[in-house]
Amino acid sequence: MEALRAEHLSKHYGAGATLVRALTDVSLRLESGAVCALLGPSGSGKSTLVKALGLVSLPDAGRIWMGGRLVVDGDAALGSLDVLRRRHLGFVFQKANLIPFLSARKNVELACEIGGVEPPRRRTDELLAYLELAHRADAMPTELSGGEQQRVAVARALANRPAILLADEPTAALDRERGRAVMELFARVAHEQGTAVLVVTHDHRTLDLFDLSYEMEDGRLKA
Amino acid sequence: MNLAFEEVRHGVGRFAATTAGIGLLFTVVLAMAGIYNGLVDDATILLRSLHADVWVVQQGTRGPFADTSRLDVSVESRVAAVAGVRRARGLSYQVLQREAGRGNLRFALVGLPWPECRDDAPPLVAGRGLEQAHGELVADASLGLSVGAKVSLAREEFTVVGLTRQLLASSGDAVVLATLADAQLVLADLPADAVRTERERRAERLRATDLGRGQPSLEGLLADPEWRPPALATPPIVAVLVEADDPARIGEIRAALAAWPDVSVFAAAEEERLLLDGVVEKPRRQLALFAAILLVTSSVLIGAIVYARTLDKTHTIAVLKLMGAPRRRIAGMVLQQSWAMGALGYAIAVAVGAQAFPHFPRRVVLDLVTIGAVGAIVLAVSTAASLLGVRYALRVDPGQALEG
Structure with a gap:
């Protein structure tokens, strides 16, 4: 089933001599339950694409569908961005970006609350158990290892049962072994939860874990 | 989940120390109101x-x-x-x-x-x-x-x-x-x-x-x-x-x-x-001016503290926005902290006042109406003080969460 479709996305910054074409006619499709890698050198437009797909920075042109519904047409969102993100998307960042004054459990529980998941406590326990973090539930972010923090971040991203999970270089801050473990986790989430996962990565050593990979270069996408 | 409360609880020492300073300022405001009451009472x-x-x-x-x-x-x-x-x-x-x-x-x-x-x-x-x-x-x-x-x-x-x-x-x-x-x-x-x-x-x-x-x-x-x-x-x-x-x-x-x-x-x-019009009028205006200056000072101070705390949370706010947190929840987090600072500061002021005012050379008369009225002013001051922080929080770009 199609979770996300983007067609002919374009985005540019600046004008005249300083014009930068960050995205040029980018089209892609993510299926539910598939884990997809987005590769490319720095400055190739990966982050711009993730921001566009994540409804953080809208494209100048193109269209985006989520769950079969048109949500972006040209440079306009068809609905509240907050609501669309809450309903369709989950994010995992380069760093875990956990809220520093909340325990692991409360980080996830907050995401459940924001996502309107009822009851948030049960969903939190479910996710922490699924990601093998139940024993670390009450630990504060500073008490967690880098790998544990990223797992909590994944749990938080899944809290609202998103159809699409966008991960922007989620293993950049981890060593090779922990990085691979996190990638395996994404594959597991995609296959077991039916979530469409798009992971931005530089690490070609984990490509075997992905169902599909795209490569970006100079703002263009190559399958 | 109340994010303002959770953040305060996490850094309760820092929050309490900051609030104690605010509380002392409010103590002086309360003293001004009490001295005015005492002035009227003494006069009559x-x-x-x-x-x-x-x-x-x-x-x-x-x-x-x-x-x-x-x-x-x-x-x-x-x-x-x-x-x-x-x-x-x-x-x-x-x-x-x-x-x-x-x-x-x-x-x-x-x-x-x-x-x-x-x-x-x-x-x-x-x-x-x-x-x-x-x-x-x-x-x-x-x-x-x-x-x-x-x-x-x-x-x-x-x-x-x-x-x-x-x-x-x-x-x-x-x-x-x-x-x-x-x-x-x-x-x-x-x-x-x-x-x-x-x-x-x-x-x-x-x-x-x-x-x-x-x-x-x-x-x-x-x-x-x-x-x-x-x-x-x-x-x-x-x-x-x-x-x-x-x-x-x-x-x-x-x-x-x-x-x-x-x-x-x-x-x-x-x-x-x-x-009252003759003997008390000038001291009353004097006290009101002092109190107004102190309230403005308190407001600026709370505003600066709340704004600084909001700046510290920029990344957290960006993450919350990316997660789709409603604007009222983000604004509420900033506003509630300002209220908490005002309310706790005021509670400290009332407690310190209860101990200190009896030793003042002039009589400081505090009744429930005065305590309530000054409390309402403190609430208004705290709300006004948070506006800059709220404005900043609402303008944080969720894309900052993706930037490392």
């Missing part, structure tokens, strides 16, 4: 304790507390003869400062007519009222005198026989009650040299007249204790307090007295208003 407490229906003062003045008033003692008996007057009492009032031990004893000496003052004793906390025509004082406890203490005034020794509590003049000075005669004795007290000089001046003036030059024996009369006129006239009184035998006749009495050319007449409520 003596006036009310004298239970006069009508005040008769010097013509054209607004005395005796708001203005200087001098009446001849004869006015008292003239007023007493007016129809409908149950009682007329002369009153003297003067603020004195005398050395006592290692410090100064400053008080308002109020002279009440004898023997009526025996029945008019204000509520006492120790000792008894004035029971002798001479040599006794009833003092306010805030002077630190005890029953039996001796006070030297006008080269006479007076004994404190009773103590009142919170009987203060409009200036905030403690009131000391004496018989009118004793109070006038103090008022008329002059050094012997000054009396002698005045007598010599009189003799000089007599010698300068034809009568004095023609009848030198008149000069002898000035020195004769039997004929000698006093060096000074009888000290005046400041007001006559009138009590009507029927409250319904107060207007009638007032109208009768108002026709006299040498006095001004005020009803008790008017006298109180005069006092």
Whole structure:
């Protein structure tokens, strides 16, 4: 089933001599339950694409569908961005970006609350158990290892049962072994939860874990 | 989940330390409000304790507390003869400062007519009222005198026989009650040299007249204790307090007295208003200005703290926005912290005030209405102070969460 479709996305910054074409006619499709890698050198437009797909920075042109519904047409969102993100998307960042004054459990529980998941406590326990973090539930972010923090971040991203999970270089801050473990986790989430996962990565050593990979270069996408 | 509470709980020490500083500022604001209340209370407490229906003062003045008033003692008996007057009492009032031990004893000496003052004793906390025509004082406890203490005034020794509590003049000075005669004795007290000089001046003036030059024996009369006129006239009184035998006749009495050319007449409520408008008005405005400056300072301080805390949370706010957190939740996090800071600061102010205010030299009167009113102002100040932080939080770009 199609979770996300983007067609002919374009985005540019600046004008005249300083014009930068960050995205040029980018089209892609993510299926539910598939884990997809987005590769490319720095400055190739990966982050711009993730921001566009994540409804953080809208494209100048193109269209985006989520769950079969048109949500972006040209440079306009068809609905509240907050609501669309809450309903369709989950994010995992380069760093875990956990809220520093909340325990692991409360980080996830907050995401459940924001996502309107009822009851948030049960969903939190479910996710922490699924990601093998139940024993670390009450630990504060500073008490967690880098790998544990990223797992909590994944749990938080899944809290609202998103159809699409966008991960922007989620293993950049981890060593090779922990990085691979996190990638395996994404594959597991995609296959077991039916979530469409798009992971931005530089690490070609984990490509075997992905169902599909795209490569970006100079703002263009190559399958 | 309340994010503001969770963040405060996580860094409770830092929050408490910051809030304690705010609390001390609010303590001063609360003190200003309490001092104003005390000012009004002090200004009226003596006036009310004298239970006069009508005040008769010097013509054209607004005395005796708001203005200087001098009446001849004869006015008292003239007023007493007016129809409908149950009682007329002369009153003297003067603020004195005398050395006592290692410090100064400053008080308002109020002279009440004898023997009526025996029945008019204000509520006492120790000792008894004035029971002798001479040599006794009833003092306010805030002077630190005890029953039996001796006070030297006008080269006479007076004994404190009773103590009142919170009987203060409009200036905030403690009131000391004496018989009118004793109070006038103090008022008329002059050094012997000054009396002698005045007598010599009189003799000089007599010698300068034809009568004095023609009848030198008149000069002898000035020195004769039997004929000698006093060096000074009888000290005046400041007001006559009138009590009507029927409250319904107060207007009638007032109208009768108002026709006299040498006095001004005020009803008790008017006298109180005069006092508040005159004596209290400037300090009230002064206190209000101080309080306003402090509130603005508090507001700026809370605003700066809340803004700094919001800046610290930029990344967290971006993450929350990316997760789709509604704007009201993000604004609420900032606003609630500001409220918490204001509320906790104010609670500290009330607690510190309860301990500290009784030791202030001027009375600080805090009632529930004042505490509630200042609390409402603090809430408004906290809300206003958070606006910059809220504005910043709402403008945070969720894309910052993706930027490392």
